[in-house]
Amino acid sequence: GENVEQHPSTLSVQEGDSAVIKCTYSDSASNYFPWYKQELGKGPQLIIDIRSNVGEKKDQRIAVTLNKTAKHFSLHITETQPEDSAVYFCAASWGYGQNFVFGPGTRLSVLP
Amino acid sequence: GAVVSQHPSRVICKSGTSVKIECRSLDFQATTMFWYRQFPKQSLMLMATSNEGSKATYEQGVEKDKFLINHASLTLSTLTVTSAHPEDSSFYICSASSPSGGAGEQYFGPGTRLTVT
Numbered sequence: 256g257e258n259v260e261q262h263p264s265t266l267s268v269q270e271g272d273s274a275v276i277k278c279t280y281s282d283s284a285s286n287y288f289p290w291y292k293q294e295l296g297k298g299p300q301l302i303i304d305i306r307s308n309v310g311e312k313k314d315q316r317i318a319v320t321l322n323k324t325a326k327h328f329s330l331h332i333t334e335t336q337p338e339d340s341a342v343y344f345c346a347a348s349w350g351y352g353q354n355f356v357f358g359p360g361t362r363l364s365v366l367p
Numbered sequence: 368g369a370v371v372s373q374h375p376s377r378v379i380c381k382s383g384t385s386v387k388i389e390c391r392s393l394d395f396q397a398t399t400m401f402w403y404r405q406f407p408k409q410s411l412m413l414m415a416t417s418n419e420g421s422k423a424t425y426e427q428g429v430e431k432d433k434f435l436i437n438h439a440s441l442t443l444s445t446l447t448v449t450s451a452h453p454e455d456s457s458f459y460i461c462s463a464s465s466p467s468g469g470a471g472e473q474y475f476g477p478g479t480r481l482t483v484t
Contacts, residue, residue, distance in 0.1 A: 289472065298373075298460050298475040299411070344410060355401075355473060359410045 257282040259347050261358030268335050269366050276361045278345035279327040285347040288321060288328045293342045293360075302343075303330070335365045370394050371463050373476035380451055381484055388446045388479045390461030396441035397463030401473065402434070405458040417444055451483045 258281040268274050278288075286307040291299035305312045305319045305328065312319050316335075321328040332339055345358040370393040380386050390400060399418050403411040415431075417423040417438035425431045433455075435447040444463075448455055458480055462473040 287472075291475070296478070296480070298371075298478045301369075301472060301474060304472065355413070357410045 257285060257347055257349075257354070257356040259345060259356045259358040261345055261361055263361060264359065265362045265364070267364045267366060270335060270337060272335055274330075274332045274335050274339070274363055274365075276330045276343055276345070276363070277327060278329070278347075278358050279325075280347040280356075281326065282347065282349065283323075283326065284349045287348040288319070289346050289348070290317075290319060290330045291344045291346070293344065295341075299344060332363075335363075337365050337367050339363060340365045369472070369474040371397075371461065371474050371476040373461055373479050375479060376477060377480045377482075379482045379484060382452055383450055385447055385449045386451055386481060388448075388459055388461075388481075390444045390446070390463070390476050392442045392463040392465075392474075395463070395465050397444075397465055398441065399464045400438055400444040401462045401464070402436060402444075402446050403460045403462065405460060405478075407458075411460065414446075448481065451481070453483045456481055456483045 289304035293299045318331040348355045402414045415423045415425045423436035438444040460478040462475045
């Protein structure tokens with residue numbers, strides 16, 4: 256089955272700096288890669304996603320890149336703000352909304 | 368759009384009692400709903416997948432007689448924790464999915480914190 260690894264497990268950056276979180280997956284059949292942000296005591300919130308037919312996607316300060324050959328994808332947050340502090344989960348999926356496998360999460364702290 | 372609600376947000380119950388958690392997709396029809404469990408500082412663990420009108424598919428190690436799932440309509444799924452014990456205390460999160468041009472996105476509810484005393 257699919258296995259998703261995520262690094263780093265914790266990340267601290269100064270406000271205004273960039274943050275990068277990387278995930279690798281094992282199943283070449285995976286074709287959908289979402290990123291979720293989870294704040295303490297809340298459910299995960301979808302912040303950006305990418306499909307296997309696209310190499311990069313950007314939404315304001317957030318971008319995701321996908322390397323299908325190497326089976327890894329990354330989340331890039333620029334100009335970080337304290338409100339970006341949260342746990343971020345990547346996931347890999349194939350099929351219609353099924354077979355989601357989540358990474359272990361990255362705790363991001365943005366220091367003012 | 369794509370809003371999923373859960374009720375209750377927090378529940379405290381006594382050992383041996385049953386608790387029902389509701390998950391609703393508010394602005395879309397969810398062909399599939401998922402139930403996850405999350406322990407502190409850990410990732411989400413899929414418990415079961417349910418499709419409207421059919422029996423849920425449980426992940427290995429999840430007791431289907433203990434965690435009853437009913438997906439009665441395209442907008443509502445319920446999880447009932449039967450004969451709850453303290454080890455069932457956890458954060459339960461549902462998600463809903465609707466296929467859209469390929470792999471369907473999953474949208475998560477806000478979660479339910481269950482404490483069994």
